[in-house]
Every structure is written in C-alpha cells, then in structure tokens.
Amino acid sequence: MKLAFLIILICLPVLFFGQAHRWHGTNQDARYPDTDLLDEWPSDTLPIKQTYSGIGEGYGSPSITEAGLFIAGMHDSTGYVFHFSHDGEMVWKTEYGQDFTFRFPGSRGTPTLDDGKLYYSGAYGDAVCLDMKTGKIIWHVNIFEKYGGELIKWGYTESPLVYKDLVILQPGGQEVSLVGLNKYDGTVVWETEVEGNANAYSTPRLIEHNGKTLCLLNLDFNLVLFDPKTGVVKLKHALTERRGNHSNEPIYQDGQIFYSSGYGEGSVMYKINDATQQLDTLWQNTDFDSKLSGIQVVDGLIHGTADQKKHWAALRWIDGEEVFTTREIKPGAFVMADGKFFIFTETGEIALAKPTPEGFELISRFESPEFPTVHAYSHPVIYMGDLFVRFSNSVWRYKISK
Template identity: 50%
Template sequence: MKTLTSLFILIITFFSASAQIYQWRGTHRDGIYPDKNLASQWDSVPPLVMTIEGCGLGYGSPTITPDGIFVAGMIDTTGYVFAYSPEGEKMWQTAYGPEYTNRFLGSRGTPTIEDGKLYYSGTFGDVICVNVKNGKVLWHKNIFELYGGEPIKWGYTESPLIYGDKLILTPGGNGYNVVALSKKSGELIWTSPIENTTNAYCSPVLIRHQNMDLIMMNTSNNLLMLKPEDGSVYIKHGLTDRRGNHPMAPMYADNQVFYSSGYGEGSVMFNTDDVNHKLDTLWQNSDFDCKLSGMIIVDGTIFGTSDRKKQWMGVDWNSGETLFESRDLKPGSFVMADGKFFMFTETGEVALAIPDKNGFTIKSRFMIPAENIIYAFAHPVIDHKKLFIRYNDRIWIHDVTN
C-alpha cells in the first residue's frame, strides 16, 4: 500500500511543464526536497560553506537554481530582489517597490523562477518579472492599482504560482479576487471574480483531482479550488475565522482536502463531493491549529505546530486523532529530505530530527550566530545537500552531506 507521502509525489508527476520551476517550499510546494544521502546526525554545527550578508530584511526563503541564490529583502524602505552566484558573490539587486515598515519589517514572499526568469510579488502589490542573468526588469505591474484590493494588515504575502503561460496571484479586488497574468507580458489572461474575499497570506498550490489540474488556496473567506485554464470555480468552501488569516495552503490526497489555520481555528479533513461541487467534513481537530510552520505528512501522520498551544503536534490523516505533542523544540518551520526533518525555530535554533508516525527524535541542534533572535519565520531550504537558513539580512549555508 502506498503511503500518503508517495501519493503526493504520484499526483504531482501528472503535471506537465516546459521547464523546471524553482519556488516556495520546493518543486511541488510541499516542503519535501529530493536530496538523498544526508547526514543522520551532526557532531555539532554542520560545516558552514558560506554566509551571505546584506540581503535586506525579510521573512521569505531563498530560491536556489543552477544560476545562483535569489532572495527578497528590504533596505531602508525599498524592496529588492538580490541575486548571488553559486559561490555567494553578489551579481545584482533589483528594486521592485516600497516594502513593509510597520511591525514585522521587510519582504514576505519567495521568488518563483522558471526558464531564466524570476517572478516576485511585493507587500504593496508590485509584481515583477526579471532576467535572472542580469537583473533587468522585463515587466512590472501593480496588481492593486490595476485590479483593486489593498495591502492586508500584515502585508500582502504570496509567492507567485506558475501554470503553463500563466502567473497566478490574489489581489483581492472587486471582480478580480484571483487573477492569471501572462508570464511573458504581465497582461491579464483571466480573473476569478469571487465576492468578499482577499489575500490571506497564503500561496496557492497545484493539485491533480479527477484527472484535472486545479489551483487550491485559502483566501480570507474561502478555501478555493479553481480551474487554472480560465479561473472558474470548481469548489468554494466558506471559512469562518474573523481574522481572515489562513497562511497554510490546504493539502490534498485521494479526493480528500486537509485544512488547518491558527488562532485556535483548528483543522478539518474534507471529502470532495464532485457532484455538488462542495466539501463534506470527515473530522475536525481543534488543537491542531497550524499557522506558519508548514505541514508535512509521514506514514499517515500530519506534522506541524499548534499556534494556540505553542508546540509541535501530529494527527492521524484518517481519523484526526492526535498522535503526539512535543515541546522538545520551540515552534518554527520545517522541511523534509532523505526521511529527515530540518527544523528552524522562531527563536533561531536549527534541528535535525528523524520522524515516525508517532513523533520525531531530535538528533542534533544548534543556534544560528545572531543576537536577540525573534520572528525567525523564513522556512529552511535544502538544495544539493546544502541547508539554507535565512534570518533577517543573512543566509547561512551548511553542508549536510552524510
């Protein structure tokens, strides 16, 4: 019997693409990276390959490609995309517009890169397409000015999603809640005019359901499944949290959709009703309220953090039963490669852990070399057996080879 993890991989293999896409939380946006033969334990701190400094304030992860390392950050009040060679030498920086200067200073999203072009969306609606070789802006649009909507409380947060020739974004304007822009020109291809909904700090994902591709995402008021060809709604399920904060993209496998949100909102597992185009509740777990950690499934256990209880948790995919709770590590974010968790807490600790269906065992841990660490929200990245940790204007790159 296939595990649910393998089902996610199987589902994604049906997608066709002309070029590899480098993006938020890995190729499939699921936090699972393909690297193998990684160390099962570190003696202390894994070897530091390089440190990148001066990439501006921000909470987004870097994007790694054969061309280099790309990350967004704020200097003074301006947002930039920075490019570094694979050896860590700065190649260019390109401004995209003003950035967030209230609480939680800096950029939010992660660049999306395909076929030599970088796409990024800033806090105030500035969307750019940039040549990765030289930083030249190929096009620049402000989706709030063009399509209405406005920055939400903590700043518009979305890592652009590519589908074919389209770039998917969520301005949240009247009649333009979700839009698809041309990758080539930035011109509007379609709009999905869903009423009363705005961006919810959530980046969309692609799923394969009933032999069709669908865009799945949370907005402020709805969990959406849209047809990427024209933006038409396949399923729209209302969300009730009054804050409208739903950063964690839903998960999908075998006709089921899993949703979780913080502030005590909790988790719900749905079955898809394709006749009536709606979601039916299978189970709920009010304690598993993931807000920022990311979620990964291992052997039928959904791993993540509880926002209200401030702890790591795991729940059973089929029943919703809580399988474990752990305060062995502060809350944070995590990714997976080679059957191992790479975890980064909001207070700056990095940990290597081995998961099983009933929890995880921490094998090694260390603190990043920074002072007064708070709000370390950038998710780790694994690429070619290197671990990338971003905090504020620095990126530490460690060799995690076996």
C-alpha cells in the same frame, strides 16, 4: 552506448539543479529530492559553508539554481530582489517597489524561477518579471492599483505561481480576487471574482483531482478550487477564522483536503463531494491550530506546530486524533528531505529530527548565529546537499550531505 552515457551526463545537471526554483520546491510540498544526507550532525553543530549577506529585512526563502541564489529583501522601505553567486558574491539587485514597514517589516514572498525569468510580488502589489541573468525588469504590474486591492494587515504575501504560460496572483480587489497574467508580457489572460475575497498570506497549490489539474487556495474567507487555465472556480467553501490569516497551504490526498489555521481555529479534514461540488467535513481538531510552520504528512501522521499551545504535534490523517506532542524544541518552520525533518525555530535554533510511527525523534540541534532571537519565521531550503536558512539580512548555508 557511449553516446547514451554522454547524454545522461549532460542531462544530470538539469535533473539535479532547479529543484528549489520556487516556494517549497518543485512540488510545493516542502519536500526536497536530496538523498544521502547526514543521519546526525557531528558534535550537534554544523560549520557555516557560506553566508549571503546584505539582503535587508524579510522573511521569504531563497530560490536556488545552478546560477546561484535569488531572494527578496527590504532596505529603508524599498524592496529589492537579489541574485548571489554560489560563492556569496552579489551579481545584481533590482528594485521592485515599496515593501512592508509596519510590525514584522520586510519582504514576504519567495521568487519563482521559470525559463530564465524571475517572478516576484511585493507587499504593496508590485508584480515583476525579471531577467535572471541581468536583473533587468521585463514587465511590472501593480495589481493593487489595477484591481483595487488593499494592503492586508501583515502585508500582501504570496509567491507567484507559474503555470504553463500564466502567472497567477491574488490582487484581492472587490471585483477581481484572482488574476492570470501572461508570463511573457504581464497582460491579462483571465480575471476572477470570489466575493471580493482578499489574499490570506497563502500561495496557490496545484493538485490533480479526477485527472484534472486544479489550484487549491486559501483566501481570507473561502477555500477555493479553481481551474488555473481559466480562473473558473470549481468549488468554494467558507472559512470561519475571521482574521483571514491562512498561511499554511492545504494538503490534498486522494480526494481529501486537510486545512489548518492558527489563533485557535484548528484543523479540518474535508472530502471533495464531486456530486454536489462541496466539501464534506470528515473530522475536526481545534487543538491543532497550525499557523506558520508548514505541514508534513508521513505514514498517515500529520506533523506541524500548534499556535496557541506552542508545541509540535502529530495527528492521525484518518481521524484527527492527536498522537504526539512535544515542547522539547520551540515551534518553528520545517521542511523534509531524505526521510528527515529540518527545523528552524522561531528563536533561531536549527534542528534535525526523524519522523517515527509515534511522532518524531529529535536527533541534533544547534544555535544559529542569531540565537536567541524572536520572529525567525523563514522556511529553510535544501539544495544539492546543503541547507539554506534565512534570518533577516543573511542566509546561512550548511553542508548536510554525507
């Protein structure tokens, strides 16, 4: 009995840690496993527990383990990955190549942590694998140079997907749209062409459909389902938004796929037709054109922000009817934990809300050190009862546990 209890104690750190090791957490659904979090914030504010600074310009979120925080940023057009201890000390920084200097300059993606390695891909196609302890480069492949990919308007944006022994990336070349690399040495395992489709500011999402593991992904002109082991495309559906900006990953539930894109494109609910290997449209809602916020589905309601109307909204999953809108707080990015929404607005406000059958209730809010600002697009991260919020050169850490 004592031995069993000791084993549980030894394993507990493994269970609790590593929950924020990639973009949007373990299940890539922006839902974090933390519980017993504050139901409201005292005096509508939270003191900063720790600041991680000097990371340079960028919009990507941190990945976090028991070893500390890992994040990308840009200094003077050069991109770096940084590792900080939990007390805010920089452990190492490693250059990966040029990064984005046009409008909205800075790094884009979130590092992916796997088995002591860190994987990252920069805006100019520099894909790297680093040793997490030392920051040493294990391998480097420029997927633009190798596959003829090109810099898209707002900078190549994805967080590498690690699946078993593969790293899956989107070079967007004329002949190779998707590639699976050996995660240990960067060599090619498979290459896939999807009519020359390029990156659409989105990251592949693993789903289980009919007992099979598939990747669900927005490319610039197509939504695709493909086999992550081989790269073989199982289903391809045309997307009509011609800007090619589809940064919200689609949501899969019970054979249905919810897709939303900004600029007035709107939302569509599809059903996978296994007989025809096509997507059948169940409903559309052009008013809910979520561009950057992320999407949460709670008790049959789809939550997010509308791009053109600049408000928060909720739709019914079953028929797409809009049942809730609010401008009580500015649009922004949000994640979920312990049955609550944690919001970082584009103007730099941090808020707590609770989803309800009618929409959501705003509970607490306060101004970040950079409020008022613009273009605060980073998505928050929750780890071990703390909220991590990135704006440009800094990450602020707030205690949100009871």
